[in-house]
Amino acid sequence: MKTGWFPFFSNLNLRPKLIILFMISVVVPLIVFGSILYRVSAQEVEVEMRQTSLQTVQQMSLTLDEYVRQIDTLSKMPYTSPEAERYLLGSSNVKLYTDKYSAADVEAVETFLENLLKVRQDIEFVSLVSLNGNIVSRSRAGAVKAQYDFYKEPIYENLRKSTGEKTMVPLHEADYLFGGKKRVFSIGRKVLSFHEGFYIGYILIDYNENAIIKIGGGASIGKTGSVLLLDKYGNVMHSSGQLARSSGTEDILRIAADKENMNEVLDVGGDKRILVSSVSEYTGWKVVGVLPYEDILQRVKGIKTVFYAMGIICVTLVFAFSMLVSKGVVKPIRLLQSTMRQVEKGDTEAKVTVRSRNELGQLSLSFNRLIEKLNVLLRTIKSVETKKREAELIALKSQINPHFLYNTLDSIRMMAIIDDKREIAGAIEALANIFRYSIKGREDIVDIKEEIEQAMNYVHLQKIRYEDKFEVIADVDEQALGYKAIKFSLQPIVENAIFHGIENKKGKGALWISVKKSSQNIVFEVRDDGVGMDETKLAELVGRLSAKEEAAADHLGLNNVHDRIRLYFGEGYGLSIDSKAGEGTSVTLTIPAITSEEKVMRNVIGHVG
Template sequence: MGEWIRIIDLLQVNHTIESIFTSEYDNETEYFFDVKKAGQVFDDWAYASNMYTYISSLVVVGDNGKVIRYGEDVGRLNVEELLQKDWARKIDQSNGELVWIGIHENYAGIHYRNPYVVSLTKKLDYGGSQALVYISFKSQFFFDKLNTKHDPNNDLFLLDSHNRIVYNRDPSLINQLYENHLNIQSKGYSMITNQSGEKLLAARVTISNTGWSVVETIPYKTLTQGSTMIFKVTTIVFLLSFLVTGFVWFLITSRIVNPIQRLTRTMNRVRGNEQIVRVEIQSNDEIGQLNRNFNYMMERIDRLHQDNLREQAEKNDAEYRALQSQINPHFLYNTLNSIRWMAIIQKADNIREIIEVLGRLLRNTIKMNDTIIPIRVELELLRDYIQIQKLRYNDKFEVEFLFDEEITEYQCIKFILQPIIENAIFHGIEPKEGRGTITIRLFIESEVLWIEIYDNGVGMEQEVLNKLLMANDKKGSIGLINVHERIQRTFGQDYGLFVESECGTHTLVKIKQPVITSIAEGNDD
């Protein structure tokens, strides 16, 4: 029943339908197109729910004289005659409540398909304008809902507020007045005798808010049939079960429980961190097999533990290489993007120069397979990258290098400076008004190599700074996180990136790594 109430609720809240009864139309063409839109709304609803296949007629009549029709029988329905029915004259007294008319003959002129329909009606309030909705749906709805949902030995009647039969498995009884010859209470249960002299248990329940009721009768003999036989069988089964259970329990105690307890004590030793334990139960049954499998499992665990240690070392190496490889496509994308903007902004005047620098940069990057390279080579790659960016940004910034020349012969991880410079340009210098300066300083302090990259750009807020090196945070920098993790995976947690920034003034990124004098030394670390 609730499905039909939801259909009326949809009519109440749909703006397309509401507009038909609240609008003032200058001509019938506008009204025609709005009705077409309403028809599309019904089609959309019908596509989403099979309830609309049961609708015989749906009519909405507004106090502005406008009408919406839907349903397979609505074309043969006379709306003026419909509004003259007794229920239509009384609907004003319903105070806007839903009124179930009940089952009746179809008001449509020709109703050979749906001779009987169930109807309901309600007044809809559209903010000062009102409309009367009338829905009649096929009685087949209750056959499809109820015909397979009750015991075939029982008889079920669905009655409307006028005591007419809305549903029974016998279609010939539909719309017939239900004669209460069974003397059933208005609500409750009764033991009655039908016209054939058969005893029946009858129940009647009233459906709230509709005035409808459900009556079901159950033959008394089906309730008591076989009860004596069930009692005897139950008693025999209980006695046999008791004897069998006692015998089985004896076997379980002597042959299963004790060995299992021994096995359990051995397993508890494993919980006590004993790595190699064995249990000896000499039997060929399932317990013995469980013992042998346990011993095999312990041997496998020991082997797997050793394998896991080896695989973890290989995994760390693979993760390191994967992190390092991420930087190449990231840089290539940004560089090619720079070329594209150069072509647009500079009208291709500097394309040859930037491509030459890019070719040299990519060639040097690809041919170097070592993880650890001299700082001198890293600075050469960085200068090529800076030249590309200075061309792109029309010399918006300058770069200063501060270091002693002998430091360049020490070793560092490949491609750790470019992501930081890229971050300084894109997020520090580019948003800044006027030219900016990036200072790169290298020095050694207490056997630690420090590389500082300072820019006088726009800086960053403390919240962004706190999340900058968090790999699981979307606000983190992919390039900086990559460099930070590669350094820590290579040299340990004491090394990596350290970032300081003040919003509106500067950003300082410090790279900390041990002093490495050769590639072999870096790989050993």
């Protein structure tokens, strides 16, 4: 005896079997769809969060640049104070200038420092450091005395090595007598005497760390994200959020030091995190955004909850529906089964009440006819059996292979050549080339040379159609042939010139096709001497192109070309139209000179971004 799931399922009664099949047909697709939806949603949220986080740190970097530009201006102020220069010269180690400053100069220097303090509220201390180590300082509380040796402190080493440019000093504890100890960061500058031609000292401006905290605190990276602000030497200027208390900060600092700009998902300290960064061009400081991946999972958690709720509702509804359907199917069968048992017992008058016209109703009706007349029953059974054995007729529709059509056209061309029908052969060859060009791959970027050949094949066919109603003058710059164009961008313009310009002209016309390389662009010009357009019609056509309105049926091709060009290359490219009634129309197509499809796609990303 066979054992297993399939024999068990086969032996089930019809109603539970139908219910199980209904449930499987709904639950399995629901699980598959839910898994795909969850994965796709997580990916989309990840992309969105990475982009948002990157924009946040970039904006923070710009804000920081603007702030530093403002405060850096104050470090240049010694150049505006002759008294400060005399003081620094006089307190230098150069004998020629020693003690060349007066008490009035000292008072002026103190006033100069006090005025600097008044400019910004975030300045804690301002100091002038002479070459002999003397430091004159001021704070908001008045005169203070530096409790450190400027020339021995390692934190000022970069300032001492500088050559007059601004130098950022990382967060440190400023120690001044009467001023207390405060956490500050500093901007310093080595002061040059332009009159004497050598450096005479330093200016050091200490800013309260709250200024940095305010800039970093204003940035929000998700719900639980953090921000790290590093100077160009890798020193931590500020850390916010959970990162300030995280054990993985050292790992993040190591990763940030190795990479210039980040926008990726990494495993840091056993936790999956999104890391983004932006480097300030002005200060060299780096803003690092850290977002736990759990933030993304929390955002898609709602989708999972909704899916579970919908799944439960769907399963419940399907179960109830399957109960009703199975009851409707099984009940007539059981009634028929009960009637058949009566017939087996000899009750030939028993009949089944027919309540529907579906398959089960027909089966019941057939059973009733069986009881009424045996011969009719036999014929009915035979008919049913015959119908069961009839095969369904499947109408196979021929699917024409595009390559088969191209090969057939080529065969017809060869037959025309054999029969010396050169003109017909040429027309077929042009048509075959057009067809081959249209089915060639799926790429939308082609060589300009191919696009021109395609347009000339089209012109060849139209000249045959119009019996040389027009002549074609082509002027193609050889330098332009190595560049790329959008597929089917030239042929619709040529078609428009023939159908709307030359076709309605009395007498023979002319069609000029020009392709030139102009500076960084490729310029196509298609000009005809046909009927042209009046100013109203021209303005209407140009307006549709500019406003991206839906094109009229007679100029749909031009709008299509214009929209595709702008989609690929931006608003600065596309079609321009000039026309005069009775004189003709000129359509100019301008695209950038790009030599590869990869550069085309980079151009698309650039103008969009």
